[in-house]
Amino acid sequence: MSIPYRPGERVDSAALQAALAGLDVDAGAAAGARAAADYHWYSPILAERLRGRRPDLVVRPRSVDEVLRVAAACVRQRTPLTVRGGGTGNYGQCVPLHGGVTLDISALNQVLRIEPGWASVQAGVLIHDLDRAARAMRQQLCMVPSTARVATLGGFIAGGHSGIGSMRHGVLADPGNVRRLRVVTLEDPPRVLDLEGADIQKVHHAYGSNGIVIEVDVALTPAVDWQHSIALFDGYDALLRFGLAAGAATLENRREIDIFQLSAVERRITPYYAALRDRLEGADAMFAQVSPQTLPRYEALAQAMGGRVVARGTEDELIAAGMPSVTECAYNHTTLEALKSDRGVTYLQVAYPAPLDPALVARQMQRFGDEVLMHHEFSRSGGALVAFALPLVLYFDGEQLDTLKRSFELDGCRIFDPHTWVLEDGGMKQVDEAQLAFKRQTDPLGLMNPGKMRAWDERVLGRPGGQL
Ligand SMILES: Cc1cc2nc3c(=O)[nH]c(=O)nc-3n(C[C@H](O)[C@H](O)[C@H](O)COP(=O)(O)OP(=O)(O)OC[C@H]3O[C@@H](n4cnc5c(N)ncnc54)[C@H](O)[C@@H]3O)c2cc1C
Known part of the structure; x- marks a missing residue:
């Protein structure tokens, strides 16, 4: 068996x-900087620690054959490969820690089939474009991230968790929401594998570290002309x-009120919504999407x-009236x-x-x-009504964040830490053995997004995880 790649190995560019x-390759500094930019700057800690990390080359394959060529070349040249979708991740997920190739998936953006209840697409399709194509056939996606206009479906599945629609359809990991993934491996030669059922979890939320x-293939549901609603409370x-x-009134067995989104934002945050400031009256606000039939009940x-x-x-x-979509208020x-006008804030992610x-x-x-301002998203997970917070934090330093995290945890809450690039340290807090085993099989040299999976660094390379 070949020896796994170790960070710091020289790449023969x-x-x-x-x-x-013959491929669409850009080795320029500007392309490298663009390919390394995502939304990790929401975290002052990540902004500092990931500064200057970028790829040596950006490749934009136009076909599956070209993806296979890039994969084969990276294996032969022992070169790290990091996939980039829309680059909207928050944890530096698509920032290459050790250079190499960024594989920009955006040209693989075709909607292949739309059938009743599901669609088959290339992974680089923009989520908003797919939703529009589905709506043309009176269907829609079950959930989208609030970044749907710029994020890709592949990036949502590899890096995301849930979103607008999770109130009705649960989280991405709930059975049936994603039906099949086709992945290219970094073996010699690369293979194409189809994953279905429980096997999807081997790649879901693995930060593109193992395929x-x-x-x-993603689930669709009959289209609803959602009514966006803003309600104020004192x-x-x-x-x-x-x-x-x-x-409670929206759970499937009742659906007295049919709600797609339910986002609670407290009064110290609502003044940050510049386009809504006059309407929100400095009150606490519920941003919601509700079916037209059940809106009166809501x-x-x-x-x-x-x-x-x-x-x-x-x-x-709403947009015609000069307001934002409530999707983009959540x-x-x-x-x-908040960050648009106040760079002194950051945030945490807290499951209750x-x-x-x-x-x-x-x-x-x-x-x-005044250190923590509250914002909760209601959602379903495993069929139950749950809520998690993305509270704003008036930022002082890393020690302050650690103290806050501990304080939430003592209350029985679970922190999904947005101030780390390490997969396990974010939410799982434990090794996902299935993801690690899949990586051993599909990426035996450890070239995919190196430095993101703690278990690989510690168990295979024998170096501490979370090191740059
Ligand atoms: C304002 C804002 C709002 C957000 N709201 C939400 C939300 O509602 N819900 C949510 O879950 N997230 C949210 N996010 C995070 C992020 O936008 C989503 O997870 C998004 O779907 C990521 O898609 P992307 O195409 O931008 O992925 P990228 O940022 O490009 O990539 C994310 C990760 O997936 C990997 N990856 C990308 N494409 C592939 C592929 N084809 N194969 C293998 N690996 C791949 C990358 O290497 C990286 O590790 C938000 C972020 C911001 C900045």
Whole structure:
């Protein structure tokens, strides 16, 4: 068996470029800098530690055959390969830590088939484009990240977790949401493998460290003309209690209220939404997408629980009225709204024990004072109603973040740390043995996105994980 690649090995760029002759290759500094940019700058810690990390070459394959050529060349030349989709990840996922090739998947963007209940696409398709194609056939995606206009489906599956729609359809990992992945391996010679059922989890959220996803079969659901709604409450506690009541009414066996998105944002954050500032009245806000048929019931519940609806309409109607889509008021777009005018903030990701206890959140707000501003996303996971927070943090230093994380954990919450590039340290906090075993098989030299999987560094290379 060949010896695995060790970070720091010299890459023979001339030989690599010769092997890639005829492909769309850019070895320029500008292309390298673009290929290394994603949204890790939301974290001051990652911004500092990942500065200057970039690829030696950017290759943009135009066909599966070209992907296979790039894979074969990287194996032969022992060159790291990092896949890049839309580059919207938050943890430096597509920042190559040790140079090599960035494989830009964006030209593999074809919608191959749309059937009732599912679509087959190339992995570089923009999520928004696929959703539009599905809607032309009266279907839609079950969930999208709030970055759907710029993110790829392959990147969502390799780097994402859940999104708008998770309130109704669960998280990406829930069975049936992703039906098949076709991946190219970094073996000699590279192989093309299809993964279905539970095997999909070997590659889902593995940061492109154990296979190049080239095709995806993804679930579709009948299209709904979602009504975007903004409801205001006086008090975050009241807002969360409304979220729990509305969420309970949307669970599949009831669907009295059919909700696609339910995002709670507290009053110290809402003033950051520049385009909505006048409408939000400095109050606590619920950003939601609700089916037209059940919107009256949703609004009646909001009113009965002390809320007032200040905006409603389809996405196009809101945009025509000078407002953003509520899709872009949620998930990490909330952090983005704050960062546009205040570079002193960063964020955490916190999963709460189910069911969410608003009294716990109230205690935390009291304890953290002005240091932590609350934002919760309601979602379903494994069929249950869950909530996780993306609170804004007034940033001082890494020690402060560690203290906050510990404090949340003592409350029984789970931290999905957005200030690390290491896969296991983000959310899992443990080795995913299936992902590691798959990497041993598909990437025996350890060339894919090296430095991201702690288990590989520690068990195979015998070096500490999380090292640059
Ligand atoms: C404002 C904002 C809001 C966000 N909201 C959400 C949200 O709602 N839900 C959510 O889950 N995430 C969210 N994210 C994170 C990110 O946008 C999503 O996960 C997104 O879907 C990533 O897609 P991408 O094409 O940009 O992937 P990239 O950033 O290009 O890549 C992500 C990871 O996947 C790997 N990868 C990409 N393509 C492939 C491939 N074809 N084969 C193998 N590996 C691949 C990369 O190497 C990298 O490790 C948000 C980020 C921002 C900045």
